[in-house]
Amino acid sequence: MQNVQFWGETLRLVVEIAATVAFAMSGVMEAARKKLDAVGVCVVGFLAAFGGGTLRDLLLDQRPFFWVRHVEMLWGVLALCLLAMAFMRGRHFAPTAKAIQWPDALGLGLFAATGVHQALLLELPALVAVLMGLITGVFGGVLRDVVCNEIPTAFHDHRPYAVCAFAGGWIYVGLWHMGAPGWLALVACVVVTAGLRGLALWRNWQLPAWRT
Amino acid sequence: MQNVQFWGETLRLVVEIAATVAFAMSGVMEAARKKLDAVGVCVVGFLAAFGGGTLRDLLLDQRPFFWVRHVEMLWGVLALCLLAMAFMRGRHFAPTAKAIQWPDALGLGLFAATGVHQALLLELPALVAVLMGLITGVFGGVLRDVVCNEIPTAFHDHRPYAVCAFAGGWIYVGLWHMGAPGWLALVACVVVTAGLRGLALWRNWQLPAWRT
Amino acid sequence: MQNVQFWGETLRLVVEIAATVAFAMSGVMEAARKKLDAVGVCVVGFLAAFGGGTLRDLLLDQRPFFWVRHVEMLWGVLALCLLAMAFMRGRHFAPTAKAIQWPDALGLGLFAATGVHQALLLELPALVAVLMGLITGVFGGVLRDVVCNEIPTAFHDHRPYAVCAFAGGWIYVGLWHMGAPGWLALVACVVVTAGLRGLALWRNWQLPAWRT
Numbered sequence: 001m002q003n004v005q006f007w008g009e010t011l012r013l014v015v016e017i018a019a020t021v022a023f024a025m026s027g028v029m030e031a032a033r034k035k036l037d038a039v040g041v042c043v044v045g046f047l048a049a050f051g052g053g054t055l056r057d058l059l060l061d062q063r064p065f066f067w068v069r070h071v072e073m074l075w076g077v078l079a080l081c082l083l084a085m086a087f088m089r090g091r092h093f094a095p096t097a098k099a100i101q102w103p104d105a106l107g108l109g110l111f112a113a114t115g116v117h118q119a120l121l122l123e124l125p126a127l128v129a130v131l132m133g134l135i136t137g138v139f140g141g142v143l144r145d146v147v148c149n150e151i152p153t154a155f156h157d158h159r160p161y162a163v164c165a166f167a168g169g170w171i172y173v174g175l176w177h178m179g180a181p182g183w184l185a186l187v188a189c190v191v192v193t194a195g196l197r198g199l200a201l202w203r204n205w206q207l208p209a210w211r212t
Numbered sequence: 213m214q215n216v217q218f219w220g221e222t223l224r225l226v227v228e229i230a231a232t233v234a235f236a237m238s239g240v241m242e243a244a245r246k247k248l249d250a251v252g253v254c255v256v257g258f259l260a261a262f263g264g265g266t267l268r269d270l271l272l273d274q275r276p277f278f279w280v281r282h283v284e285m286l287w288g289v290l291a292l293c294l295l296a297m298a299f300m301r302g303r304h305f306a307p308t309a310k311a312i313q314w315p316d317a318l319g320l321g322l323f324a325a326t327g328v329h330q331a332l333l334l335e336l337p338a339l340v341a342v343l344m345g346l347i348t349g350v351f352g353g354v355l356r357d358v359v360c361n362e363i364p365t366a367f368h369d370h371r372p373y374a375v376c377a378f379a380g381g382w383i384y385v386g387l388w389h390m391g392a393p394g395w396l397a398l399v400a401c402v403v404v405t406a407g408l409r410g411l412a413l414w415r416n417w418q419l420p421a422w423r424t
Numbered sequence: 425m426q427n428v429q430f431w432g433e434t435l436r437l438v439v440e441i442a443a444t445v446a447f448a449m450s451g452v453m454e455a456a457r458k459k460l461d462a463v464g465v466c467v468v469g470f471l472a473a474f475g476g477g478t479l480r481d482l483l484l485d486q487r488p489f490f491w492v493r494h495v496e497m498l499w500g501v502l503a504l505c506l507l508a509m510a511f512m513r514g515r516h517f518a519p520t521a522k523a524i525q526w527p528d529a530l531g532l533g534l535f536a537a538t539g540v541h542q543a544l545l546l547e548l549p550a551l552v553a554v555l556m557g558l559i560t561g562v563f564g565g566v567l568r569d570v571v572c573n574e575i576p577t578a579f580h581d582h583r584p585y586a587v588c589a590f591a592g593g594w595i596y597v598g599l600w601h602m603g604a605p606g607w608l609a610l611v612a613c614v615v616v617t618a619g620l621r622g623l624a625l626w627r628n629w630q631l632p633a634w635r636t
Binding site: 270271273336337339340343354358361362363364366367368369370372373374375419420421422423 | 455456458459460461462463464465467468478482485487488489491492495498499509513570571572573
């Protein structure tokens, strides 16, 4: 039993680090495309990696922020941004963007789950909890795109992203209200969110568009 | 007397719902113009409807947010966005934009009044209370425009919008400090704000521009 | 001794007012370039002057905001914006932009120092304190540029700005942890930040760019 918990914790840590790296890299690459300077690359990397969780904590009035409790994550993302500036070149962008799709999908699931989890602990209504999950998963990318003066990708590329987190969030809330154990709700939320996102990428699903 | 209060409450509820619908529709139409997908349409609708009040509560450190206390408003706006996607077409845009000007003006007045009211309850200085009213009424639209990668309409279309809320806010503060009953200050603020906005639309008033 | 403290307080007040004026003017001029109306000019001036400090207080959960405690600063910036609209013309822009570089550099240092100071009082980790200083000094300008639909200057003009505040922040944290008196740490932070910024302007230093 101890062992299971240990492996669970380790697995979660690995997923969390992979997801944060994927989110930060998405910011670094967008900043590079926009020809920002070294400061801009780091700031946009930070916004993409930590923006969603920070907005969640701000809305839920939770302090200290998770990056204050785990300040080593700030150092890690700072190092990642500087290393990317030193070693990454334009020709690495397309393969990197392809490679980070999978940890990014996992991160979407994991971040959404943490948002739903915290909102449920505060006894917020079901829809609010699901929206908190969606905000945690999606708004890092939204802040990244707003600062880079783009319409957020999550809102106009017609591939399901936020809706996966929305669906996964309802799974979490459903299991929670049925009295399922916490780890099961968390795992189910991550699996459903990341699975839907993976299917959407693989089958090239499209969101309904406005019919003018 | 009971009756007066009942009708007052009902009237306020009707105005509030009409205003929220008007604000959400302004977001839905801007999102459609920018060709956002279904997620984008809903998010921009939510930002326009709830952004200003949420920013007010965040700045004043008020929890729970009003949309946590009235979660049925979230469901309503979600349904509104999805219905708009299903039934609204490009040719409906111009008449809708014209029709929502009036509930929008009422909403500006009502939202500004709630902002001033909350700030006065917290005993904040007069100018701060007026600014909180302005932020509540105006920043939903600002967030909508920023996410859609536009300069906020409220800041560059040269028709008085925020200044109406500014004027109405001072009426509220003035009546409050003269010891007038709360409902009178609220009604006066809404009437002055919405009235000035209506006059500005009708007489086509222009704000002073920068003379280069 | 009394005298020294008096002159210290007075000096700080003078620097603070000069810096706030410089920050507000940067907002006013950007709003004018974007042809915003009177409301837009005032809002962007306010965002540039008060945005960074407000974001700091929001993240650190400090209330009341500094502009609630010093409401005369709100009145001052409002008057400044209106006076600029009345008397400033296009031909004043280039000399004003040049003239405000120096109070702006001082303001960057002073605002960064207040951010670091507050974070250290809350016993936050060193890197978080330095980032709070950076956010306080830089994000007023970031909000100004985002609302004006530009990529923030601080992130893409390749002249050191935020990195000066970053360096100055570490000086503050270093002296604080060595037990130096508070005023010394503050002065050192301001001198290092403003000095580096001044050198960067004078010698035309460039930040490393992305090599594609």
